[in-house]
Amino acid sequence: MDFAPDTTTREITRRVRDFVTDEVLPAEPVLAEQLAATPDGWSFRPVVRHLQATARERGLWNLFLPPGGPVGARGGGLTNLQYAPVAELTGYSPKLAPVAMNCAAPDTGNMELLAHFATPEQRERWLDPLLEGAERSAFCMTEPAVASSDATNIATRIVRDGDEYVITGRKWFATGAMNPDCGLLIAMGKTDTGAARHRQQSMVLVPRDTPGVTVVRGLTVLGYDDRDHGGHAEIVFDDVRVPAANLLGGEGEGFAMAQARLGPGRIHHCMRALGIAERAMDLVRERATERVAFGAPLADQGVVREWLAVSRIETESLRLLVLKTAWLMDTVGNKAAMTEIQAIKIAVPRAVGQILDRAVQVFGAAGVSGDHPLAELFAGVRTLRLADGPDEVHLASLGRAELRRRAPFLTRPAPAHPSPEGDLT
Amino acid sequence: MDFAPDTTTREITRRVRDFVTDEVLPAEPVLAEQLAATPDGWSFRPVVRHLQATARERGLWNLFLPPGGPVGARGGGLTNLQYAPVAELTGYSPKLAPVAMNCAAPDTGNMELLAHFATPEQRERWLDPLLEGAERSAFCMTEPAVASSDATNIATRIVRDGDEYVITGRKWFATGAMNPDCGLLIAMGKTDTGAARHRQQSMVLVPRDTPGVTVVRGLTVLGYDDRDHGGHAEIVFDDVRVPAANLLGGEGEGFAMAQARLGPGRIHHCMRALGIAERAMDLVRERATERVAFGAPLADQGVVREWLAVSRIETESLRLLVLKTAWLMDTVGNKAAMTEIQAIKIAVPRAVGQILDRAVQVFGAAGVSGDHPLAELFAGVRTLRLADGPDEVHLASLGRAELRRRAPFLTRPAPAHPSPEGDLT
Amino acid sequence: MDFAPDTTTREITRRVRDFVTDEVLPAEPVLAEQLAATPDGWSFRPVVRHLQATARERGLWNLFLPPGGPVGARGGGLTNLQYAPVAELTGYSPKLAPVAMNCAAPDTGNMELLAHFATPEQRERWLDPLLEGAERSAFCMTEPAVASSDATNIATRIVRDGDEYVITGRKWFATGAMNPDCGLLIAMGKTDTGAARHRQQSMVLVPRDTPGVTVVRGLTVLGYDDRDHGGHAEIVFDDVRVPAANLLGGEGEGFAMAQARLGPGRIHHCMRALGIAERAMDLVRERATERVAFGAPLADQGVVREWLAVSRIETESLRLLVLKTAWLMDTVGNKAAMTEIQAIKIAVPRAVGQILDRAVQVFGAAGVSGDHPLAELFAGVRTLRLADGPDEVHLASLGRAELRRRAPFLTRPAPAHPSPEGDLT
Amino acid sequence: MDFAPDTTTREITRRVRDFVTDEVLPAEPVLAEQLAATPDGWSFRPVVRHLQATARERGLWNLFLPPGGPVGARGGGLTNLQYAPVAELTGYSPKLAPVAMNCAAPDTGNMELLAHFATPEQRERWLDPLLEGAERSAFCMTEPAVASSDATNIATRIVRDGDEYVITGRKWFATGAMNPDCGLLIAMGKTDTGAARHRQQSMVLVPRDTPGVTVVRGLTVLGYDDRDHGGHAEIVFDDVRVPAANLLGGEGEGFAMAQARLGPGRIHHCMRALGIAERAMDLVRERATERVAFGAPLADQGVVREWLAVSRIETESLRLLVLKTAWLMDTVGNKAAMTEIQAIKIAVPRAVGQILDRAVQVFGAAGVSGDHPLAELFAGVRTLRLADGPDEVHLASLGRAELRRRAPFLTRPAPAHPSPEGDLT
16 A cells, blocks of 8 residues: 555646646636626636647646547546546636646546447547537436436436437436537437336437427526536427437446446546635635734634644545545446445535535635635535435445445455455445 | 413414415515516516515514514514514515515614614604615625624724715625615714724715715625625725714714614524525425435435434424524513524524525435525525624624623523523523 | 513422532532442432432422322422423432432333322322332333334233233343332333234333342443442343232233323433533533633633533523423323424433533543543433434434424414424424 | 555454454453453453463564564564554454554553663563563553643653652553553653743653552543453552653653654554444444334334445545555654644544444444443543543644645645645645
């Protein structure tokens, strides 16, 4: 066991760190101005395009792409363990850094899906523009009418009709789909309601301008419409027809592909959230030192010290759990790392949400206002506790896994050793 | 000791209940439509005006006004204890019911200030239109540049110059001040920076259209601009001159008047928040019963039952503490009830915030969206933990009071008896 | 609604307060000495007998007994609402004050059972000595082999055989049964395993010296054997024969009687626990003021103030909920107050346990030692979260009740009004 | 970064695992019997001696001793990182496994002190018998009269008088000192009250049978006297004279040596506590599967699953933080790892205490009884939150360290890289 990052990690994080410091942080107020000047648009503002160009020049592009496979060579060649601290650094400025480096959700997950499961023709048509940052994509899974965390509830139908698939259903929270640059919708629906529970679902690639597709509206999350990166759309599919060749993977493989997509995505979300926690702690440190009330800086009073201590402990311990999860994915595979992925999906947004909640208190009214980043970060991390299923679904699943363990602690292999069961020890 | 509400309470709550049920709840979707149709306005939408007319007809107008004093006869004649459950009922639909009955913050607090401290001339000019609902008002205390929970930090200056006062400073989170109907700003500033800590502050009545007043912008709280009831404004006072007769109370009395204003206001906030908790529980009950995941209603799974139980216990116990606080205000006065007022100001928003947080989890993505009331309620109650000073300021103050108690428990008077010290037992 | 205690309450609490101050607190070190001198005994030490004599002289005897019924005249004539603050005061010194006034569990509950359900002959034989304090009693419900919080699990059998009942089973945590003065065991078992779930159980009165009764051992709770008041016994009933006349109530009425017994008992437990909380706060206040570390009293540092504030808020709000529950029992009956009883049974031990946990931290090593009362109080209150069923059973039950509510908040009667459904509003 | 344990770790943990499984767990009921048979003794029972012989035969002796230094060769040659999972395994049976392998507190810390700071003569006289397990030792730091977490409060005086030191003071919670095999007391006191704050303290080696030493009594922690491993003693030093050669290290080095002692000790405590958490989870899993209430196993109801999930997540993330701390101690030294050591000292006992608290709820009354290990484990882990200073002292210190950070996140070296500041990133 060795906790020192390797040379590659040290080198890439240094470069990303420099990029975020030199380019991204100064761009934050520029984005705010451009958003204020164009309040109605949903597409990237010019500063994003500029940062993307800079990131490409610096070789900080598509770093999320794991090595290997048909398109791995077009990424940074980083393992999950090496990419994790990169994602954390981008979380320090989460509205700009990830998208600047073409490492933003949901496109990363969609690109991974296409890299793994698309045919060469599909890759050429859909994946290449995404890798270039020329297009954007959306993932259409959640539905307003049912509890979508249970995939068997999905009501959207995908029916084969000759050479075509016909899609009918209503989706929402399709992140990014309000962006006019969004060309691709990956739609999940049922092709066979009579199959086994997890073999009923399939995915099809739907051009956003296909007749029958209606992008109804942008939704808000806790008051934010996130229009800077394409919002969250409600979309109606009304007898939408696509060529049969637009099926991604095989019929009935939708659920398995969705699961495969979520693994790395969760790691990325969690690492970015830890970067958000670091940002919050930096903000609190600065505010608590400068702001004076009742005759002394906030830092000298009450509970701010205890808050920072607790925030630090949680950040450090959860970062290690995320890194170990990344290492497990690299060494024993995403499937074997399933329970760890679930664990961090639950724990990190909870802890970072609390860190942000305390930071808001330190900032007073400014903390909930739009003048400091905290309020929007708070809303975003709060939403992570629901994205890809609410905490409670994952807690129940993790608890069941724990109850299923066949052996007590003493008969299990050495702690931290990757086990064939992929469980948490 | 008797926990049964009196006849007046039973009668008035029945009438308010009917009003909220028959008129207010059906108006919620109407307000949503009218807001969508006029996204840029900050004034009351027509449905509010209609509800106000109905409330007046039903005799449900200015119920918050305590009996007695020069204007008490224009209210409902209710004690704080009798008004508390009325406020709770209005919290069930907090965007509409309070304003419909002319019982909404910040006007209620402002009207109380004027009722207590204004001269007859000031009352005629400023209070009467507020009592009629013809005008709106804003309270300008918080400042962006300092920790305003410490009133001695206030940087705004109010300087006597001949027959005028000259006001210079920057305020923010002046709720309601974006509303074009808002005619009156009550500005707090320092008239004498050399006086004792709590004798430096004064209040002046400033017509919103006075030269030098600039309403800079509407602020957001967790993404919401609250434009339906006039938003939260940042306001610059640049050499603003008002007649000396616009001083409210005497010079140096600003701090004491602010404290007096906050007592009943906090009771109202807390009771409305408990109404919000009841709304959340009703929503959860309905959702958990109807929504099915993994083969059973949410109500049959996991932790929803435990959540409802905990929510119920907290709501019941805190409601009693608020009611007792109201009773103390009625029987021994606002000042003697100070520690209880502080206690509920801390405890209720914390508990209701947790109730809403759990409710959001039950609703999934819908819970953070704009399609259900939960997200906006969550943001609003989160903000209550900062309004009138962050929890931590009040906890420290309450803790100091506890440490100052001269006598151990056994030597104190009977529990729940109003004590001359006004402390919590 | 009126939060002022009535004259009776003020008068009785003044007298109890004086008794605890003048007699009980000075007796605490005496008890400690007597326990150290007789480490092996399980009976009352002399100081208890002395205090009992004093309490009788002062007319502070059997105050728990509600007025009315065949034996009500032998108590203090107090309603539940009037008795509640008395119980709280006895909680301030929980090892001595309750037993000194013949108001200690489990005898109070057993006396109530006998007062309500015993025949005149049974009362004369069993209740009178208890009312006199001449004997002690134990309640035998919990069993080691099954989850006894589900009464249908009870494995003990009570079989009619001619003029006798034959009891076979194993019980534990029969509080008080190690005391040689304990003459009566009230044993719960099944008389008819084929009856409806809650009609299978019956209770019989078993003299502790009946052949076949083996008091196996005294159990510990978190390391304490509680031998000063008779401990917690494991008891085997091996073909124990008692006359048929020893049946309490009717066959099949055991469950209903147990429920009836638990209501007032829970109120008493909760009020005493609040007295413990007051004791803990007094101890913390004193310690934090006197003890110096890192250059200042503990009270001036870190989180002690915040802890005291939170402890105070919880104590005040929960005390009101307990008082309201007592009032409901007085006005609409124990059954209609069932959900409130359940609510306080959950909430009070949780909150007081946290108050004690924080107090222990303030006291450092002394807090877990036997030199200060905190450790034993902590252990006792921790156990309350399990006594009469673990929190989780009651939370699930309360949650189900909440889900069953037929009507949303707005259609329910006025808050705090006793409702025919006996629910929490 | 690599999370796989090395070959040495895998090999040694396999052997310790076998030892605990084959020898220690079966010895638990034997110890209980031997304790019941000799309730008054404070020395090791025969089963401990037997296990020690077995452990030595298996080469599982003094494994805690780090390699290097004058006595390193007599230990297992394990780094802190390699020893950590060994300590965790011994925590699975914490009353027997650590002492069986001569790896129990407080002797491990005392042996480390002697190994680092003792003269060869002192080592021969005092260390050798400890390494052999022939004697036991106690560390006398905490005092009843002052807040000892602030070392400058220490009131015990150590005065040089010719060739002797004279010690006067009162200590308590000297763990192990009731054991008749305890030959050595390491006493901390002030040799120079006029020196700088952390240069006033010194340590002397005091044979337990020195005239003037009075072992007053054994203290209890939450009701337990821990007599199986020598209890916790109160000791009076009344003009106790020892040769000047008994000074450990130099005068004024007491504080620094105490700090050095605590580092590895905290790692060991934390790892053992994680082993306790694993034991609790195994017990819960078994109980929840077997125990039936209300028609289903506990595992199928309510919150047991969620509890297990949360317990698992906390155990995994904190284990990694402890392992990283051990690695830092190995790579950059104990001093540079100070903040991490403080972090785990706070976080692990808190989390494991919660895990045990929930486990107790699952077990019902059995959970607080002496029939299952949970109650005693709960009491022991609760005490860890006070041992070596209460959480709050460490939280304040960690918070101050956080506020002192000179640089925001982005300018710090790569995550998880050992930094020269030894801080948590």
